[in-house]
Amino acid sequence: MTTTLVGEVAAHGLPGQEAPLREEALSGSAWRSLVRTVDRQRLAGFLHAAIEAKRLPVTDDQQREADDLHLRWCAGALRLDRLLLHLAAALEDEGIEVVVLKGTAVAHLAYPDPALRSYGDVDLLFRSEQFDEALEVLYGQGYVRPAAPAGRDFDRRFGKGATLKGADGHELDVHRNLVFGTFGYAIELGELFASATTFHLGGRSLQALGPETRLLHACYHAALGDPDPRYSSIRDIAQMVATGTHDADRLLVLAERWQARAVLARGFWLCREHLGVELRGPLPRALDGYVPTRREQRAIDSYVGSNRHFAAKVVASLPYLDSNRDRAAFIWATAVPPSRFTRSRGSDPGVAWIRRGFRSLFRGHQR
């Protein structure tokens, strides 16, 4: 029951979502289960708003608990916004261009009130040619990179980015691409900067992805990021499709060029499955009944299928690389990575790692 209710809470505020979610306040155990899930799924803002809109009856104690939960997430978001402003200033001082991704940007640009969208980290996108420099600036701000890179050249040519850790243990995700491997190699990275838009935070102008690339990124993240994506990530897709300022034709052209139609289709499917909402408009219509090609399905499976090891992503990525030269460099960098790199990803260094890659290739072709 809670799973269904969580989906309904996550869909609160979307067009057509006005009916009461329940007639009576939940029992103690059902409420506790809901609150735990809401917290984990970063839905405190939607729960709070659904209660405020009288769609979900609550007892006085439950109201206080929902208020406190929301306040805690709001305080966390403010701390992250402050951190973002500080880092943006430090990067700008060094002439490094930065685009704010995911929760922070989406909360401020896609929702009528940023308090609806809870987020727990900061995600920044850099130009490939400035990626190393950006890391140096962030190291100067006290960050460290716990997982060793596969190599500088790998970072710049093939990597998605890195997770850094601050002195107090908080994480900062730095990106040079929106997704690692496969679909990521079809993305025109320059377009992410060329079509960027601005939003204002704390008296400062910051860059975020434009409406079309932001919606595409939400789909990449929800469709490929995790087999069981967060409801908040799925809600972002529904929110942007329903209320976004994107140009559907332009977005479909980008999706075609970036070979991402299957990713969009999966993103829309997740909205139906998890939020119980049927998305409307030209975008969902254009992808209604979309059947992924074998190559697309293999690529998607390498992220969210049962065989989603790093090596499977490597194998599935090869058709997405432009030239044999790129494929050779990619295979070289990933087939014999430094042992520090494979250990940081929980793999066995050396031969065992290569064997795993071949096994994944074999499984891929059996399907």
Add this chain to the structure above:
Amino acid sequence: MTTWQRDPRALWRRSGDRIILAPPGDGACVLLEDTAAITWRLLEVPIEHTELVALLGELFDADADTVRTEVEAFLVGLMDLDAVVRS
């Protein structure tokens, strides 16, 4: 004539009737409740002190002198935090 407005560097969120405010810098967040939260919301656009006092007096059915003193102290406190600007 005194006009008050929010400092654009101040970050904040609304949670129900409460406002959580992060003033510029590294200081602690501040929780605004009741009249403090309503006053913050009235600062959505720059507002003259006399108008603010009159509005709050009406809302809370309180005499102007009491409201004036309370509002002044509250706003000066926010100014010390760099959360509002007086012009």
